[in-house]
Amino acid sequence: MTTPYLSSLDGFASNNLESPVDSRGETISARRTNALSTKLTSVLSSSYVDHEIRDALRLLDVRGVHNDEETRRNLKLSAQREVIDCNAKVVDDFGHVAEQLRRVGSLLSTLNATCSSMRQHIIAAKQESAPVLEEASTLISRRQETETKQMLLDAFNSHFLISTADANILTSSAEPLDDRFFTALTRAKTVYRDCEVLLGYDGENQRLGLELMEQTTRTLDAGFKKLYNWIQREFKTLDLEDPHISTAIRRALTVLSERPTLFQNCLDFFAEARQSTLDEAFHAALTGTGPANTKAIEFSTHEPLRYVGDMLAWVHAAAVSENEALEGLFVGDADEISRGLASKADSEPWARIRGHAMSTSNDDEEEDEDDDDERRDTVFDGRKALADLVSRNLAVVCETLQSRIDVSVRSSGDPVLMFKTFNLLDFYRGIFDKLLGPESALCKVIRNLQSSTLSQFEATMAEETTAATTVETAPSGDLSPPAFLATALTQFSEVARARGPQMTEPELERLFDSMLTGILTACAESAARVPDAKKSDIYRLNYATALKTTMAAVSAQVPVAQASLERAGLEMRTLRDRLVELLTTSLLEDSGVRDLVQELDVRRSHGARARRAWLATNLDEAAQRLDDFLSSALMDAQEGMKNLLDRTLAKDVVSEAVEKFCAEFDELEGMLEMVDADDGAGVDGVGESGEHAAPEQFTSLRQLYPRTGAEVRALLS
Numbered sequence: 001m002t003t004p005y006l007s008s009l010d011g012f013a014s015n016n017l018e019s020p021v022d023s024r025g026e027t028i029s030a031r032r033t034n035a036l037s038t039k040l041t042s043v044l045s046s047s048y049v050d051h052e053i054r055d056a057l058r059l060l061d062v063r064g065v066h067n068d069e070e071t072r073r074n075l076k077l078s079a080q081r082e083v084i085d086c087n088a089k090v091v092d093d094f095g096h097v098a099e100q101l102r103r104v105g106s107l108l109s110t111l112n113a114t115c116s117s118m119r120q121h122i123i124a125a126k127q128e129s130a131p132v133l134e135e136a137s138t139l140i141s142r143r144q145e146t147e148t149k150q151m152l153l154d155a156f157n158s159h160f161l162i163s164t165a166d167a168n169i170l171t172s173s174a175e176p177l178d179d180r181f182f183t184a185l186t187r188a189k190t191v192y193r194d195c196e197v198l199l200g201y202d203g204e205n206q207r208l209g210l211e212l213m214e215q216t217t218r219t220l221d222a223g224f225k226k227l228y229n230w231i232q233r234e235f236k237t238l239d240l241e242d243p244h245i246s247t248a249i250r251r252a253l254t255v256l257s258e259r260p261t262l263f264q265n266c267l268d269f270f271a272e273a274r275q276s277t278l279d280e281a282f283h284a285a286l287t288g289t290g291p292a293n294t295k296a297i298e299f300s301t302h303e304p305l306r307y308v309g310d311m312l313a314w315v316h317a318a319a320v321s322e323n324e325a326l327e328g329l330f331v332g333d334a335d336e337i338s339r340g341l342a343s344k345a346d347s348e349p350w351a352r353i354r355g356h357a358m359s360t361s362n363d364d365e366e367e368d369e370d371d372d373d374e375r376r377d378t379v380f381d382g383r384k385a386l387a388d389l390v391s392r393n394l395a396v397v398c399e400t401l402q403s404r405i406d407v408s409v410r411s412s413g414d415p416v417l418m419f420k421t422f423n424l425l426d427f428y429r430g431i432f433d434k435l436l437g438p439e440s441a442l443c444k445v446i447r448n449l450q451s452s453t454l455s456q457f458e459a460t461m462a463e464e465t466t467a468a469t470t471v472e473t474a475p476s477g478d479l480s481p482p483a484f485l486a487t488a489l490t491q492f493s494e495v496a497r498a499r500g501p502q503m504t505e506p507e508l509e510r511l512f513d514s515m516l517t518g519i520l521t522a523c524a525e526s527a528a529r530v531p532d533a534k535k536s537d538i539y540r541l542n543y544a545t546a547l548k549t550t551m552a553a554v555s556a557q558v559p560v561a562q563a564s565l566e567r568a569g570l571e572m573r574t575l576r577d578r579l580v581e582l583l584t585t586s587l588l589e590d591s592g593v594r595d596l597v598q599e600l601d602v603r604r605s606h607g608a609r610a611r612r613a614w615l616a617t618n619l620d621e622a623a624q625r626l627d628d629f630l631s632s633a634l635m636d637a638q639e640g641m642k643n644l645l646d647r648t649l650a651k652d653v654v655s656e657a658v659e660k661f662c663a664e665f666d667e668l669e670g671m672l673e674m675v676d677a678d679d680g681a682g683v684d685g686v687g688e689s690g691e692h693a694a695p696e697q698f699t700s701l702r703q704l705y706p707r708t709g710a711e712v713r714a715l716l717s
Contacts, residue, residue: 160195160212162188162219170223177230177248182255185223192216227252228262235270267389274393278318282397285314304408308421311401312428315394319435319442322390384437391441398445409453415464415515418457419495425450426502458514464488465515469522479535479643481523481543488519489550496554496561505560512564520547534586534640537579542645544572576653583637583657584664590636591629592622593661593668600671612675612701619704626707630715634658658716666709672701 162170166184169175195213231252238249256263283289288296297310391398405425409418429446436442468484475482492515496503503511523543530536548568555561588594599618603611637657641650 160191162191162216167219170219171226173226173229177227177252181223181227182251185220185227185255188216188220188223192220224256224259224262227256228259228266231256231266232269235266235273238270271389271392271395274322275396278322278393279396279400281318282314282400286311301408304412304417305420305424307408308405309424311404312424315397315401315442316428316431316435318397319390319394319432322393323386323435326386326389384439387436387440390436394442398442402445402449405449406452409456413460415457415460416491416494416498418453418460419511420498422450422453422457423498425453461514462518465518465522469518473526475526475530475535475539479539479542480645481546482526485519485523485543485546488516489546492516493550493554496558500557501559503558503560505563508558508560508564516547534579534582535643537575537582538641538643541572541575541579541649542643544568544575545644545646545649548572572649576649580653580656580660583640583653584660586640587633587637587657587661588664591633591661591665592625593665596622597664597668597671600668600675615672615675615701616704619701623705623707626705630707630712634716662709662713662716665707665712669709672705676701 162184166187169180169184170188175181192213195209195216197209199209199213231249234249234252253263253266256266285294286297288294288299297307297314300306300310405421409421412418412421425446429443429450432440432443432446465488468487473482492511495511495515496508499507499511520543524540527536527539530539548565551561551565551568555565585594599614600611603614634654637654638650641654644650644653
């Protein structure tokens with residue numbers, strides 16, 4: 001913005017520099033030159049970087065000032081005139097402001113005078129109204145006190161007094177037990193709790209609280225007594241066949257739980273009534289006198305297993321019906337009943353003892369537990385209470401069931417039937433465990449029946465084992481297993497299959513001990529009395545084979561029997577190996593091979609000539625003995641194994657014994673060839689003593705004992 005003015009300055013300087021020299025002489029021209037130089041120096045020495053100069057130049061540019069001679073002469077006058085005009089305008093503006101200030105001052109004076117007048121009037125009015133205000137304040141205070149007392153009275157009547165109508169509903173037997181009764185009972189309990197609050201204060205409040213609590217307690221007791229009597233009447237006419245039990249009974253039981261004694265008495269009353277009803281129904285089912293005109297269960301007493309199964313099925317059906325019918329009484333409202341029992345656990349300590357039947361905690365807790373732990377002892381478990389009630393309802397039926405099953409088991413005399421009865425009881429025990437819980441009375445009865453049935457089974461098996469093994473009998477001529485072992489194995493197989501896959505290893509071991517251990521011991525003792533070791537082992541193998549066959553059949557349905565099967569197989573392998581050794585020994589002795597080998601071992605130290613001389617003398621006879629043996633050896637060996645029940649095993653024993661015999665014969669053949677080699681026959685005709693031997697002494701021993709191992713194998717194959 002400063003460019004135009006600067007350009008004009010440059011023009012001004014050039015014009016002055018180019019002006020002609022003054023004609024007045026050299027001195028004037030020098031002065032002008034010095035003045036011009038001074039101006040130029042001052043102009044050129046000015047710093048246009050200075051902000052004030054730059055602002056001044058910018059202002060000149062804005063005003064459109066041109067750098068000419070006229071403008072330079074009037075620039076200062078113009079600036080002064082503008083300053084004077086601005087000052088005059090400012091003075092005019094301040095004149096207006098002063099006028100406004102004078103007007104404001106006048107208004108303030110008027111306001112001050114008005115305020116002073118109003119203050120005087122207010123003071124006068126206050127002095128006149130002060131007594132009236134004081135009296136009004138007193139009246140308002142009294143009114144507030146009266147209203148407060150009225151509110152307290154209303155609150156007292158609302159919280160601490162039972163109306164005559166509510167008391168009549170709670171105590172009068174003429175009034176029905178409907179929603180109004182439960183509403184009034186809730187109201188009375190609220191009043192009782194409010195009275196307890198009053199007892200926390202001293203003085204008249206405590207005495208008033210005691211009086212009101214005594215009155216409320218009498219009303220509450222009468223209300224719960226009325227509720228208790230109503231529930232008992234309803235229980236007498238309760239139809240358990242109805243799938244929807246009355247909602248009123250459920251509600252009444254929930255409320256009555258706040259009186260544990262009355263609650264338990266109601267359950268006892270109901271259980272006694274149901275015991276009689278179910279006992280009559282069970283008796284009718286046994287004798288066939290029921291209204292349904294069904295076939296009597298007692299008609300199947302000649303079939304003990306069916307008889308026991310029919311009775312257990314009836315009990316199961318009755319338990320399911322009772323459980324389904326009574327489930328709505330406890331399970332749905334279990335939390336409310338639990339809170340009701342817990343709220344009165346301290347006020348009725350005697351009820352805690354009876355309440356253990358409905359408790360979920362252990363019975364052996366220490367007596368020095370705190371109050372919280374004692375309260376938890378009476379926590380109500382709806383499922384357990386339901387199971388206990390159903391078990392109590394079936395208590396008389398269970399007694400009849402137990403006596404009849406005991407009689408049926410004892411009179412059957414068949415151990416297999418006894419164990420099948422035990423298995424049937426175990427099946428129903430699992431069902432009742434799921435239905436009522438393992439700690440229910442019905443499940444305990446079933447477990448007792450299982451225990452007695454199993455004991456009777458074991459006692460019967462012990463008697464049968466003793467009777468079968470008392471008489472000492474030698475093994476039969478064909479060395480077959482004894483008849484009593486076959487009977488025991490058949491019984492064991494039938495019993496194990498009846499138990500099926502659910503049989504555990506301890507159960508199988510116990511069953512094996514009770515049914516087979518005594519029989520197998522008797523068989524082992526009988527085998528020990530056989531003088532022939534081979535026959536004794538064959539006899540042992542025969543009854544071990546029968547045992548293994550039975551265990552293999554059982555293990556197909558009872559997986560845990562696999563261990564017993566493996567033990568039987570191991571015992572059979574031991575007997576088989578021993579029988580192979582006996583047969584091999586017999587073959588070696590009958591053929592003379594063992595005697596010849598032993599003689600060669602003995603004569604090894606006598607010298608080659610003496611050993612050869614003995615062989616030359618006896619080998620011909622040994623060869624004849626071998627030929628006689630080989631002609632019937634295989635048939636004799638097979639004949640000796642004919643009493644083995646397992647023909648495959650018999651063939652394996654003969655084959656392995658023959659193979660061992662051939663291996664011994666190969667060893668004998670090698671020994672004879674070694675004797676021929678050690679004797680030096682055919683080597684310069686020189687013997688051990690260095691003398692020439694006779695030609696007949698160098699005959700080969702293999703010519704005297706010509707049979708080879710290949711020939712022996714061919715004859716025994």
